[in-house]
Amino acid sequence: MALLQISEPGxxxxxxxxxxxxGIDLGTTNSLVASVKSGLAETLPNEQGDHSLPSVVRYTSxxxxxxxxxxxxxxxxxxxxxxSVKRYMGRGLADIKESGGxxxxxxxxxxxxxxxxxxxxxxxxxxxxxxxxxxxxxAQAEASLGDSLTxxxxxxxxxxxxxxxxxxxxxxxxxxxxxxxxxxEPTAAAVAYGLDKGTxxxxxxxxxxxxxxxxxxxxxxxxxxxxMATAGDTALGGDDIDHVIAKWIMSEAGIEDDTxxxxxRRLMRTACDxxxxxxxxxITEINIELDSGSNWNGSLSLEKFNELVLPLVQKTxxxxxxxxxxxxxxxxxVQSVVMVGGSTRVPLVRNKVAEFFxxxxxxxxxxxxxxxxxxxxxxxxxxxxxxxxxxLLLDVIPLSLGLETMGGLVEKVISRNTTIPVARAQDFxxxxxxxxxxxxxxxxxxxxxxxxxxSLGRFALHEIPPMVAGAARIRVTFQVDADGLLSVxxxxxxxxVESGIEVKPSYGLTDTEIETMLRxxxxxxxxxxxxRMLREQQVEAERVLEAxxxxxxxxxxxxxxxxxxxxxxxxxxxxxxSKGNEVRAIKDAIAELDKVATEFVARRMDGSIxxxxxxxxxxEF
Amino acid sequence: xxxxxxxxxxxxxxxxxxxDLQDLSQRYRDLxxxxxxxxxxxxxxxxxxxxxxxxxAVNDAYQILKSxxxxxxxxxxxxxxxxxxEKDVALxxxxxxxxxxxxxxxxxxxxxxxxxxxxxxxxxxxxNRITAIVEDLRVGLASESLDEEQKSQLKQLVHKMQxxxxxxxxxxxQEENLLNAI
Numbered sequence: 001m002a003l004l005q006i007s008e009p010g011x012x013x014x015x016x017x018x019x020x021x022x023g024i025d026l027g028t029t030n031s032l033v034a035s036v037k038s039g040l041a042e043t044l045p046n047e048q049g050d051h052s053l054p055s056v057v058r059y060t061s062x063x064x065x066x067x068x069x070x071x072x073x074x075x076x077x078x079x080x081x082x083x084s085v086k087r088y089m090g091r092g093l094a095d096i097k098e099s100g101g102x103x104x105x106x107x108x109x110x111x112x113x114x115x116x117x118x119x120x121x122x123x124x125x126x127x128x129x130x131x132x133x134x135x136x137x138x139a140q141a142e143a144s145l146g147d148s149l150t151x152x153x154x155x156x157x158x159x160x161x162x163x164x165x166x167x168x169x170x171x172x173x174x175x176x177x178x179x180x181x182x183x184x185e186p187t188a189a190a191v192a193y194g195l196d197k198g199t200x201x202x203x204x205x206x207x208x209x210x211x212x213x214x215x216x217x218x219x220x221x222x223x224x225x226x227x228m229a230t231a232g233d234t235a236l237g238g239d240d241i242d243h244v245i246a247k248w249i250m251s252e253a254g255i256e257d258d259t260x261x262x263x264x265r266r267l268m269r270t271a272c273d274x275x276x277x278x279x280x281x282x283i284t285e286i287n288i289e290l291d292s293g294s295n296w297n298g299s300l301s302l303e304k305f306n307e308l309v310l311p312l313v314q315k316t317x318x319x320x321x322x323x324x325x326x327x328x329x330x331x332x333x334v335q336s337v338v339m340v341g342g343s344t345r346v347p348l349v350r351n352k353v354a355e356f357f358x359x360x361x362x363x364x365x366x367x368x369x370x371x372x373x374x375x376x377x378x379x380x381x382x383x384x385x386x387x388x389x390x391x392l393l394l395d396v397i398p399l400s401l402g403l404e405t406m407g408g409l410v411e412k413v414i415s416r417n418t419t420i421p422v423a424r425a426q427d428f429x430x431x432x433x434x435x436x437x438x439x440x441x442x443x444x445x446x447x448x449x450x451x452x453x454x455s456l457g458r459f460a461l462h463e464i465p466p467m468v469a470g471a472a473r474i475r476v477t478f479q480v481d482a483d484g485l486l487s488v489x490x491x492x493x494x495x496x497v498e499s500g501i502e503v504k505p506s507y508g509l510t511d512t513e514i515e516t517m518l519r520x521x522x523x524x525x526x527x528x529x530x531x532r533m534l535r536e537q538q539v540e541a542e543r544v545l546e547a548x549x550x551x552x553x554x555x556x557x558x559x560x561x562x563x564x565x566x567x568x569x570x571x572x573x574x575x576x577x578s579k580g581n582e583v584r585a586i587k588d589a590i591a592e593l594d595k596v597a598t599e600f601v602a603r604r605m606d607g608s609i610x611x612x613x614x615x616x617x618x619x620e621f
Numbered sequence: 622x623x624x625x626x627x628x629x630x631x632x633x634x635x636x637x638x639x640x641d642l643q644d645l646s647q648r649y650r651d652l653x654x655x656x657x658x659x660x661x662x663x664x665x666x667x668x669x670x671x672x673x674x675x676x677x678a679v680n681d682a683y684q685i686l687k688s689x690x691x692x693x694x695x696x697x698x699x700x701x702x703x704x705x706x707e708k709d710v711a712l713x714x715x716x717x718x719x720x721x722x723x724x725x726x727x728x729x730x731x732x733x734x735x736x737x738x739x740x741x742x743x744x745x746x747x748x749n750r751i752t753a754i755v756e757d758l759r760v761g762l763a764s765e766s767l768d769e770e771q772k773s774q775l776k777q778l779v780h781k782m783q784x785x786x787x788x789x790x791x792x793x794x795q796e797e798n799l800l801n802a803i
Binding site: 598 | 631632633644647648650651652653655656657658659660662663664665666667668672673674675676678680681683684793797800
């Protein structure tokens with residue numbers, strides 16, 4: 001284990017202090033945590049020296065076990081040992097039924113939109129299971145780095161929709177992490193790869209992981225990583241290869257479809273072993289214990305394996321074609337193809353990708369760790385350790401966002417592959433005289449029919465002033481932030497009335513559910529919610545004051561003495577209050593300071609825009 | 622203040638259809654470098670919100686300026702040409718006829734032995750027409766001041782381009798279906 005770092009007394013508020021940040025690759029099969037140490041990103045090991053944590057959580061009556069020990073128990077305790085939970089994030093029960101002939105766990109059908117898995121330790125949601133993995137990684141990182149983490153970047157498949165992203169962010173919150181950003185996995189890989197090799201130009205990142213597939217086309221230019229297009233499949237990965245092989249073994253060995261959970265787990269394990277063996281040799285022996293107690297022996301040739309897997313590999317090429325087209329790029333313009341994810345070790349995958357892009361893909365980087373390393377690099381910048389960094393990631397939304405209109409049709413508001421953050425407004429009007437409420441349904445997907453798109457949430461708009469039909473003008477604004485998360489606001493324009501909005505997430509946990517889980521977990525862990533909330537506000541106050549100091553040092557001359565005085569008064573008040581123990585007062589003082597500094601913030605932003613373009617205009621005139 | 626700023630003003634460019642796309646994308650990257658939320662991860666709540674707003678505005682402006690069709694439409698809108706009213710669009714019958722023929726051809730792809738190559742020809746044809754319209758727009762928008770007649774002609778061109786873009790999307794959708802079936 002690394003030596004513990006202890007800072008000198010009084011140094012902890014130094015704005016130039018190195019803050020600890022980490023990048024987390026929360027994978028379907030394995031998860032990793034990485035951090036930038038002395039300028040280099042590296043993955044952090046646990047106490048046993050393992051860098052990769054199997055994304056498996058086992059619930060026992062008195063304990064929660066995460067990682068290798070849980071994975072080892074999967075076959076003996078299949079219903080309490082949850083693996084591949086990423087596949088259920090942001091998904092409804094109906095989606096889970098669809099994804100295979102047999103559900104691997106006992107799902108509980110309850111009131112919430114989010115399915116829960118029944119275990120001996122009670123019913124757990126996918127978000128909670130993911131939070132356990134994140135908690136373990138957090139502890140692993142903090143033990144390895146010797147102090148607590150200031151913030152993290154968690155990676156998600158680029159093709160994750162809004163509900164899946166929200167679920168991931170909720171899991172981070174539940175694990176007690178300060179999630180600075182959700183970063184798309186292929187973008188993270190591009191960062192680690194691009195900075196390492198100093199590449200400029202257009203690259204393609206082909207990311208075939210345990211359960212998800214992404215293809216991203218990026219343009220690299222002096223530290224700016226601009227995603228031109230992304231496409232993929234959130235239910236296609238190494239797991240599916242294992243399924244195909246397991247099915248083949250079942251038919252060869254005469255195992256019935258409705259075999260036991262134990263048998264299924266053994267089959268999946270054997271299938272996965274066979275897949276891995278065939279990345280190095282032409283034939284592999286298969287030996288599997290049957291429920292009857294006897295054994296079945298057979299062999300699988302690479303040729304047969306390729307034949308079984310080919311349809312899955314072909315399925316990844318269509319998104320590749322779509323991404324290239326959306327990016328308006330020909331294969332000839334792609335400088336390099338970067339392979340990410342464990343499943344790109346399958347030789348057939350490499351061959352087909354080489355054929356498609358008409359060049360050998362790059363396999364000299366470690367496909368398992370590159371995503372976590374890229375996330376660590378961004379986390380290091382976001383947390384403020386590299387003030388003069390040129391690193392800038394311009395990402396896109398993977399799927400179009402729209403609203404339901406008359407007749408069950410979808411009106412697109414933001415198209416796929418639009419760069420984020422983005423805000424778009426659409427105007428609507430009332431259908432009947434005196435109508436005072438309106439139901440708005442937000443959807444994600446490319447198809448024209450509501451039934452073919454994914455429902456993100458329903459928004460009920462109240463308090464519209466009564467008018468004749470068609471007279472009200474309701475402007476609905478979609479905003480997608482840098483995490484790819486959507487928020488919706490609405491306003492009646494003719495009267496300026498801001499209408500109340502109710503959000504009912506279709507596949508997400510409600511804020512109340514999150515709040516309850518958070519409270520439960522704090523109560524279990526520390527027993528003192530108030531103390532923790534106070535500490536959080538104090539840290540926030542400290543952060544706000546630090547940021548303000550830095551801003552005033554750079555741009556204090558934008559203020560006249562009165563304005564400066566107002567800010568100083570509010571800042572001093574916050575500083576005083578933050579030494580006390582009144583949570584509410586600290587919160588209010590932060591809000592007050594924020595309000596007083598509004599104009600200063602706006603001037604600074606305009607100033608930096610002017611500065612950014614100054615170089616161009618000098619050249620021109 | 623920012624409300625009244627045009628996309629050209631935000632990028633500190635003169636209003637013009639002819640843009641150096643390389644310069645435009647460099648300006649875009651520099652602007653994002655100044656306003657992107659990644660640069661404000663540690664800033665106050667207000668600064669973070671403002672940064673999301675500004676970055677979204679820069680993205681929006683860039684989307685419009687870099688696309689010939691959207692740029693043309695935007696320049697006309699700056700000159701008070703309205704695109705809200707669909708009624709006043711009278712496209713010439715020959716163009717509409719052509720559109721119908723294209724649609725029919727796309728619908729009948731499966732009757733051919735090699736639907737993909739037929740589709741490729743159609744797509745090349747659409748692309749050529751789009752290129753021609755972009756050229757017409759460039760010439761039309763180059764003149765110093767536009768009279769109503771010219772504005773109306775240019776508006777027609779923008780509408781034609783919208784038709785062709787929709788057609789192109791439909792063709793791409795068909796291509797995906799064909800490739801999917803292989």
